[in-house]
Amino acid sequence: MLNTATPITAPTLVRAMAANAAPVSTVDTTAHERASQHVADTLKLLSDQLALQRRVAHAGDVIYQAGERFSHLYILNAGFFKIVNLSPDGREQLVGLKFRGDWLGFDGIANGQYACDAVAMDTGEIWSVRYDALLAACAVRPQLLQVLHAAMSREIARDRDSLMSVCTLPADARVADFLRYWAESLAKRGLRADQITLRMTRAEIGNYLGMTLETVSRALSKLVREEVIVFLDKGRREVHIPDVGALSVFVQRCIAPAVTLQ
Amino acid sequence: MLNTATPITAPTLVRAMAANAAPVSTVDTTAHERASQHVADTLKLLSDQLALQRRVAHAGDVIYQAGERFSHLYILNAGFFKIVNLSPDGREQLVGLKFRGDWLGFDGIANGQYACDAVAMDTGEIWSVRYDALLAACAVRPQLLQVLHAAMSREIARDRDSLMSVCTLPADARVADFLRYWAESLAKRGLRADQITLRMTRAEIGNYLGMTLETVSRALSKLVREEVIVFLDKGRREVHIPDVGALSVFVQRCIAPAVTLQ
DNA sequence: CGCCACTTTGAATTAGCTCAAATTCCGTGG
């Protein structure tokens, strides 16, 4: 624990955003198409009702920064982004990862200024909407308000799950659970969930999970050793997950009271 | 770390809710009255526009439970409540503490059912409002929507701060920061901030902060030894904080690179 | 080809955990 050591601000590699946005083309298309459709519906609802501004972001681009005056909310149409919290004394903490369909900027509503940084981890497309314009549109289209609230609600629930993971799971399990959550997120968005491109360094993963980069590395090695994951590339950033269930099993084994074999 | 050991569900003592809701009567009344007024304004705005249901809750009372069908949001008028997250495998995690003016139930919006338990820690008063009625009222009174969004936004920002605290601070600093945050919360609500009644067991505090109850106890003892806090009662539940700034200094000293005295 | 950032792995250290025992507190009932 104690993330103070390695800074996590360094940008990562630029990858084709197609990799993140490409829908799956496997047997079980219906489920994936449904999930993908949900995101598409939301995005359509927004663009029908509002003047959305669209822009492409590249790895390292800062969407908004802590302290900046709040005015817009952002919806991710493609790409992968991180949310970094900063403390007055200089600690930095990765508090969230965002995918297609996620909203950014809620933290700014309360105080009129954003409370953290939002940074692109690879190439992606961001739609931005003025908060006041959004509220006006919500008055006309109550369904829009539902979508907005659902997004905020999901964010709250997710943040709590993160806290629970950090507080109740040992390091190895936390890494496994992180991959499980990521795979699940991809599946929910209709993307292929058996393959994850870690667009973050070990230091960033460790910061997010409350452990050192060495511990992340050791945990990943252990997951490979136990054949729960497979690295597809020499760079060890392409994770293949043969069976997502195995990740859950691994987590359970970690928290199970040490088995007295015999 | 790893909270699995001691369960945190046991109810605590019933205390007069006046203790929590009583405004301060010291020199600096204006600031406190302003803070207190803000909460009062919000509550008035709500009751003017909506049919609020009010009820008194006692220590241990469950306001809502994970899995229960979502229908209402709750606003605390007095008292002190905890939010407990539950995992499918039985881990439980205290993910939030709520005071007067705070809202409960946002986690239920996204999935139509609450994602965690909300439990009273002492006697308090809760106002509940049907979510759909609230939305209808927001259409009439946009200011209400602002208040609602601000509450959700604050919750998101707070959850992130919690994660940062757990991930970046050593145990002693976490306990100090917890007290600092609590004192600050009281001050924001116009209550006296130099005195905190811990209506939680060491096990609950430890669960919330991601450490064992023994570590909490040792950290508190250290804070007493360093004269950052003083216990006012034999039960060691009434904490007096002579100077809130000293808590911040203590936190900084904990994370400062070990000073080579020489 | 060489540099630089990232990653892995090992070895030693330590913060925080587990286990254990003593103490205190508080409610209850005699």
Next chain:
DNA sequence: CCACGGAATTTGAGCTAATTCAAAGTGGCG
């Protein structure tokens, strides 16, 4: 009023998971 019992707390001692420090390996890019 006091004795009793259970729950919570404190404190000590040893242990362990995860950290720190260190070194070697690897990959990508100019």
